[in-house]
Every structure is written in structure tokens, then in C-alpha cells.
Amino acid sequence: MEFLERVRDFVSTNPQVGDGLCQRRLDFNEQVSFLADEVKVYSTAICGGHKETVEIIPAADKGFSHDQVNDEESGAKAPDNSQYDGQCSSSSPRTALPSSGPPVGPPLPNTSTTKSPSLRIHFEASGARYTARRWKIANHDNPFESMPPDITTLHIRKAHSLFHNNPHEDVRQEVSLDDAKLWGSDSRYDDAGVVFARAITSSQSRFCLRFIFNVDKVVTRKRSPNYRVLARLIKDAKFHSDCMFELAQTGKLVPRHYGMWIMDTGTWAGKVIFSVTQWCGTPWTNLVHTAMDTEENRILVGRAFEDLHDCGVDFGGVGGRDVFRQVVIDLEDPNLTREDRLKGRAPCYITGYSEATGNHQCMRKLPILPLASFLPPSHVGCYEIGQVLLLIGFMNGKEGGVSPSTAMQWHKTYSELHPDMHNGNVLMAQRAKLFPKALGLYDDELEIWFEDDGEYARIHIVQRALGWQSPESDVVGSVSEDCDSDSYPRVTAKLGHTTLEETEAVLAI
Structure with missing residues (x-):
């Protein structure tokens, strides 16, 4: 049975469920294309059962190389901006309630000549520097926080900068760079946690980077804990952008989220996906x-x-x-x-x-x-x-x-x-x-x-x-329900708005 027919059939027998929610629960397929299309991510939620699966599969190798990432030095042509987030796409900017934070400007035109945002990541323990680009979550147009224009390099110091939440002791523990870069490299390094870093700038601003090292290998092991960590990192980023944007602008309770990024480190740790957020302590x-x-x-x-x-x-x-x-x-x-x-x-x-x-x-x-x-x-x-x-x-x-x-x-x-x-x-x-x-x-x-x-x-x-x-x-507090049917409801930390309206439950993928 075709998908839309299944939706109509389900709605006809379950009138209390709306078209939008049913469609989302029945068969929500989302494709996320990594830079140069070397990896694709699919998530699937199936209505009527208790099982939710997330499938991440490798796509055809496009021959993407580390040299293409470092185009600041090589002068290589910037990739098509359709692969980056909403701040560099042709989609309309999100309509938001007034915020006390800085205004978010309209997105740049979606043309291949518009250069995507980039960041230099400097691992002081090894001396390695890699250039990362903003990575777009497919079918997701709401923007993230813009990196301040004067911040071009994030430094990860040799000591007291790389951490891992020990799942057995429920505490944060420091890890070495040599151990961290093995995360996800093969099944011996499967783990339920994520490696994250405290990064600083030359002006001592602090950021938190949550890393998925060796992502090109992680996506080949669909049932691994590493694979599930990647899926959760993407879901967390989407919820921040869709629902927490205005709340984060207040500077309280919710860290600012600067989006998802990708870099190719060659043989060092393969392709690396990471999120950038405010460091909170x-x-x-x-x-x-x-x-x-x-x-x-x-x-x-x-x-x-x-x-x-x-x-x-x-x-x-x-x-x-x-x-x-x-x-x-x-x-x-x-x-x-x-x-x-x-x-x-x-x-x-x-x-x-x-x-x-x-x-x-x-x-x-x-x-x-x-x-x-x-x-x-x-x-x-x-x-x-x-x-x-x-x-x-x-x-x-x-x-x-x-x-x-x-x-x-x-x-x-x-x-x-x-x-x-x-x-x-x-x-x-x-x-x-x-x-x-x-x-x-x-x-x-x-x-x-x-x-x-x-x-x-x-x-x-x-x-x-x-x-x-x-x-x-x-x-x-209040919730503003002005997202489209494929988005989460957005949350605003503004006080004094009207009383919350009753709405249908939203299925979080």
C-alpha cells in the first residue's frame, strides 16, 4: 500500500489522530547528506508499534579528500551551499517571537559561490589543525546560533580539555587525545557515551565540542552504541534549533547551539562530525x-x-x-x-x-x-x-x-x-x-x-x-506553536505571554 493511502486508512479508523501527526508516526523518512555525499543518514519511526529504529547507511564514495576540506589554504572551490545549514540556504528564516538576544539575519542566497561557514580546530596535543564546515541536517531549515565573526579557530588544550562521561560511574572523566581519536574506529571501541572537548579561543571564550570520530566507520555498524550516539547528537541539535532557540538567547538554562560541523582528518580519525555549543561548566x-x-x-x-x-x-x-x-x-x-x-x-x-x-x-x-x-x-x-x-x-x-x-x-x-x-x-x-x-x-x-x-x-x-x-x-513561561508539521513546537523563555493552549502530543523522532 502506498504511504499516503496508509495515512488515509489510519486516519479513517483513528479519527482522533490528525493527518500531520499520523504521517509522522507512520513512516517518517529523513535523509541527511554529509559533506560531499559520502555518508547518508536515514531515520525511521513506525506508527502502531513500540519499536523505533534509526538507520544510517553508507552512500557511494565521492572521493572526498582532506585537501578539499582545507580549502582556505589550497584555494579549492567551496562546495554547494545546499549541504550546509539554514543560515546558508535559500529557505525562509524561521519566524520567531521577540527575543532579548541578538537578531538573526536572513539566510544567504543558495548559490555555489557563497562560501560556507568554517572553523579551524586545533588539537594542541598533536599540533594538528583541521578545517571544519557547517553541516546541514537534511529537511531541517531552522537556523542555529551564528558563530561570532571574529572566532575562526577553536583550540583544544593538551590537558583538562577532552572528556568522556563514564556510563558505569555517572561522572565525567578526562581522556587523552590518543584514546579519544579511536572512538568509533571499530567494534572494540564501541561505547555508550560521547567524547567532548572544552575548546577556547584566543580571547578565552569557551565552547563545548561533542565529537563523533571515525563517522565513516560508525555508520557501517548500525546496531552499535556509537551509531546510536550519532543519532542522538543529531536529534539533540534539531530540538535545540526547532524548540530552544529563543530560550537559549536569554543566556540561562539552555546552552547556545552553534550547529553541526564536519571535517576530514584523513588517517588520523577519519571523517569527524561534531556539534558546537556554549561551554557550561x-x-x-x-x-x-x-x-x-x-x-x-x-x-x-x-x-x-x-x-x-x-x-x-x-x-x-x-x-x-x-x-x-x-x-x-x-x-x-x-x-x-x-x-x-x-x-x-x-x-x-x-x-x-x-x-x-x-x-x-x-x-x-x-x-x-x-x-x-x-x-x-x-x-x-x-x-x-x-x-x-x-x-x-x-x-x-x-x-x-x-x-x-x-x-x-x-x-x-x-x-x-x-x-x-x-x-x-x-x-x-x-x-x-x-x-x-x-x-x-x-x-x-x-x-x-x-x-x-x-x-x-x-x-x-x-x-x-x-x-x-x-x-x-x-x-x-510559554510555548509558541508556530512550527510547521515536520517540526517540534518552539519554546520561548519570554514571561508574560498568554496561557498555554492545549495541543496534540508531538512525536519526537
Whole structure:
């Protein structure tokens, strides 16, 4: 049966499912062409079953060489820009809500004479330098962040610059360049993690590079862990571009993503695909059982998840403590004092969105704060928030703390007394009344007070930048559903937009 016929047949027997969602679930085939078409990537999601497969197969060898990559020195002709991302394509720029970040200009014309963005990658341990080009994810036109024009070379230092998340110990570990370049070279080096680097510029700006070394060999082993890492890296990049672009512009919670890049290193590590994002610091898993493992910093980690949910994103990967490898705290920020680092005042980010979904309308009834007793995560109102509460150690019983049952009953009573109030505002009122000494969710952006001293007095919220806000408005975040049917819903960190609208679930490929 032809694909469209299968779609129509499925819709006719399942009227509650829309054409767009059904088409995506039934048979979503996406081709991603690597530079010079030497590798092609296909992903397939099949409707009606629990199995999702991602197929990556080699294409015909076009004879692409390392010399063609280094065209800055050789003067070789730049490849056709159709192989690069939306900033160098003829597709229309994404329509975005107003952002506090720098404006993104229109894309350049799609002509073979337009030179694609390039970066020099310098591995100081070996002295090797390679030129990388922006790599386009096929059928994906939303742009990534533009690299600052003055940044042309990223340096990866000899020591304390290459890392790997150990899947057995849930911590970041340093690796040598000689070991890193073997990643993916054959089945002996299959691993569930990715090698990433802290790269710096001559002006000491910091970037994170996540590498897929020997990608031309990785794609021949479809069932390998290395292969799945590549698929997740692509999904993460797409979600950043489609859903997190405006949120990243605020400089909080989400790292800026500068797109996917490719370079040919010859016999050193074959063809290499990597993403470039903002460097965010140290993962929480590396800080557990150190001096930085304070209650305030645990609350900081919890606030990051609450903030993400208020912005309409379900992280989707909270299954064990290893999720906290994706929570990164920038203790290296030179503006911080030691007290700031201990008291939960450092910038905190969440990375790794390959399992995330948008349009999440969080109905949690508890904050991620220390509680006096245990509560099953499923009873919290949002299972993911409940899991974080449990995994961060806030259900172990805090002496003199608030019991979950007390907090839940308070939330229920307050919601009934103020039925016009958004759940996010109810949560801020709950936090202020029952946990007055805890860090607030949005202390930098909002001021709150109550009409009177009553236990369930109506809360008033002022957004510092915009003035008065209605207690009925959604002041904690919003999702803008203005993507096309083949995109994720985009998320904006703007406060004070209208209340979230109910939409169909979106299948994240």
C-alpha cells in the first residue's frame, strides 16, 4: 500500500489522530547528506508499534579528500551551499517571537559561490589543525546560533580539555587525545557515551565540542552504541534549533547551539562530525560528595528542571541518577565568589535534549525542595518532577520540613479558592507560603506579594521588566506553536505571554 493511502486508512479508523501527526508516526523518512555525499543518514519511526529504529547507511564514495576540506589554504572551490545549514540556504528564516538576544539575519542566497561557514580546530596535543564546515541536517531549515565573526579557530588544550562521561560511574572523566581519536574506529571501541572537548579561543571564550570520530566507520555498524550516539547528537541539535532557540538567547538554562560541523582528518580519525555549543561548566554528578554538594546547590538543580517545565519542555530522560550528568553548573564563572558557588548562585544549565518533547503543560503540585517524608513520584502531578525530587534526595525526610501531604493539600485548597489562577502562579504562592526560606524560582525576574496576611491570600506578581502582570496570566513561561508539521513546537523563555493552549502530543523522532 502506498504511504499516503496508509495515512488515509489510519486516519479513517483513528479519527482522533490528525493527518500531520499520523504521517509522522507512520513512516517518517529523513535523509541527511554529509559533506560531499559520502555518508547518508536515514531515520525511521513506525506508527502502531513500540519499536523505533534509526538507520544510517553508507552512500557511494565521492572521493572526498582532506585537501578539499582545507580549502582556505589550497584555494579549492567551496562546495554547494545546499549541504550546509539554514543560515546558508535559500529557505525562509524561521519566524520567531521577540527575543532579548541578538537578531538573526536572513539566510544567504543558495548559490555555489557563497562560501560556507568554517572553523579551524586545533588539537594542541598533536599540533594538528583541521578545517571544519557547517553541516546541514537534511529537511531541517531552522537556523542555529551564528558563530561570532571574529572566532575562526577553536583550540583544544593538551590537558583538562577532552572528556568522556563514564556510563558505569555517572561522572565525567578526562581522556587523552590518543584514546579519544579511536572512538568509533571499530567494534572494540564501541561505547555508550560521547567524547567532548572544552575548546577556547584566543580571547578565552569557551565552547563545548561533542565529537563523533571515525563517522565513516560508525555508520557501517548500525546496531552499535556509537551509531546510536550519532543519532542522538543529531536529534539533540534539531530540538535545540526547532524548540530552544529563543530560550537559549536569554543566556540561562539552555546552552547556545552553534550547529553541526564536519571535517576530514584523513588517517588520523577519519571523517569527524561534531556539534558546537556554549561551554557550561561541571556536571552535577561530578559535584556530588564534594564541598559543592550543598542543599542550596541541590535546590539550584531542582529549580533548573522546574524552569524547564515552566517553559513547556519535558526532558524525557529522567530514569536514573545519570540524568544529572546533563545538569551543568558553571563554577568557573569569574564573577562568582566562593560563597556564591556554595549557595546556589552559579549559572545552571540543562543539556542533552535528544529525548525531550515540547508543549509540556506541567501540572506538578510540589516544588523540588526538601520534604519531610517520601511520596511516590507518580503522585506529584508530573512524573518527571517527581523523579527529580526522589533522585536529588529531597524525599529522605527533612527534620522540621513540610510533609508532601501538607503541601499537596495546600495546593489543592489554593487552586480551588483561586480557580482562575495558572498552576505556575499557584506554585509560586505555595513556595512563598510554605517554604519562605528557600530560593525562589524567578527571583531575578519577578517580585511577588500577597493581598493580605491570610494563609490563602491572592498572590500578586510583577515582572520587573514589564511592570504589572495579571495573577491569571501565565507569567512563568510559554510555548509558541508556530512550527510547521515536520517540526517540534518552539519554546520561548519570554514571561508574560498568554496561557498555554492545549495541543496534540508531538512525536519526537
